[in-house]
Amino acid sequence: MNVLVTGGAGYIGGHMVLALLDAGHKPIVFDNLSTGFRWSVPEGVPLVVGDIGDYELVLRTLQSYKIDAIAHFAAKLVVPESVTDPLGYYLNNTVKSRSLMAAAVAANVKKFVFSSTAAVYGNASDQPLGEDAPLAPLSPYGSSKQLTEVMLRDVAAAHDMRYVILRYFNVAGSDPAMRHGQSTANATHLIKVAIQTALGMRSHMEVFGSDYPTPDGTCIRDYIHVTDLIAAHMLALNHLDQGGESLVVNCGYGHGYSVSEVIETVRKVSGKPVEARFAPRRAGDPVTIVANSDRIRSRLGWEPRHDDLASIVDHSMRWESMLRERNLKL
Numbered sequence: 001m002n003v004l005v006t007g008g009a010g011y012i013g014g015h016m017v018l019a020l021l022d023a024g025h026k027p028i029v030f031d032n033l034s035t036g037f038r039w040s041v042p043e044g045v046p047l048v049v050g051d052i053g054d055y056e057l058v059l060r061t062l063q064s065y066k067i068d069a070i071a072h073f074a075a076k077l078v079v080p081e082s083v084t085d086p087l088g089y090y091l092n093n094t095v096k097s098r099s100l101m102a103a104a105v106a107a108n109v110k111k112f113v114f115s116s117t118a119a120v121y122g123n124a125s126d127q128p129l130g131e132d133a134p135l136a137p138l139s140p141y142g143s144s145k146q147l148t149e150v151m152l153r154d155v156a157a158a159h160d161m162r163y164v165i166l167r168y169f170n171v172a173g174s175d176p177a178m179r180h181g182q183s184t185a186n187a188t189h190l191i192k193v194a195i196q197t198a199l200g201m202r203s204h205m206e207v208f209g210s211d212y213p214t215p216d217g218t219c220i221r222d223y224i225h226v227t228d229l230i231a232a233h234m235l236a237l238n239h240l241d242q243g244g245e246s247l248v249v250n251c252g253y254g255h256g257y258s259v260s261e262v263i264e265t266v267r268k269v270s271g272k273p274v275e276a277r278f279a280p281r282r283a284g285d286p287v288t289i290v291a292n293s294d295r296i297r298s299r300l301g302w303e304p305r306h307d308d309l310a311s312i313v314d315h316s317m318r319w320e321s322m323l324r325e326r327n328l329k330l
Contacts, residue, residue, distance in 0.1 A: 252291025
């Protein structure tokens, strides 16, 4: 299968490229390299450098590579940034996704896998969250993804397209074989920031909010290993390839850890201190987000293999150490 991977030079999309290669498919990476890296694209994989909002370039790419399916990862994804730059997020995540869908319709691409987010649920009181929970995003980031979900649903209904929407919870970790990992220098992911602090790359880290209604006062999140997340994408792609119906599924383990628990796990795994300073709450942060993953397990047969916070931290730390050594040699 020829699969266009938008954002395929980035963190999650890059892992999808590896999984497609491992399964014998042909990935074609489409990335503007704003946060992705040319060096992360495996040798022999075509890389089209461009913007998904460039309709003509996307259409030519879909046609020239005879694309069978699209795996759409390209997006801006920093929640606090979306609060201060809502127009930028709606342009990048929603308007440009509309252009990508239009090109897919014109090129007769019938299979579409979309990278969405648990941020569409907002500050829901019922936990864990099922896919039918009310959608009430707290940030423009969450709203931009929700609007894209709506567009994809409507486009698919009008043009005989089928899709799987995967709502990510908190993604972390790296390829266990250390072929790929989170490489963005200014990434805001909690586990990456805590690891960089443990490795002495940061003097300290900040914990945003200590007065949430949780056992230790810090936010609770469902952390999923990126390899398990990508396994879900591959199952989704196979589901569509076999004629399966459109689906919306959560991608999470069904249990959460607080910010303080994650930091303590980083301390234990690294054997090093992590100085964490409390700071005010950030706009757009829900108290608790934990997935009900029954649907993805029953409908796609998803069986996670890395449901262990210490392993997630260990893989992340190994990648961060390798990345630091690589950057020092440049």
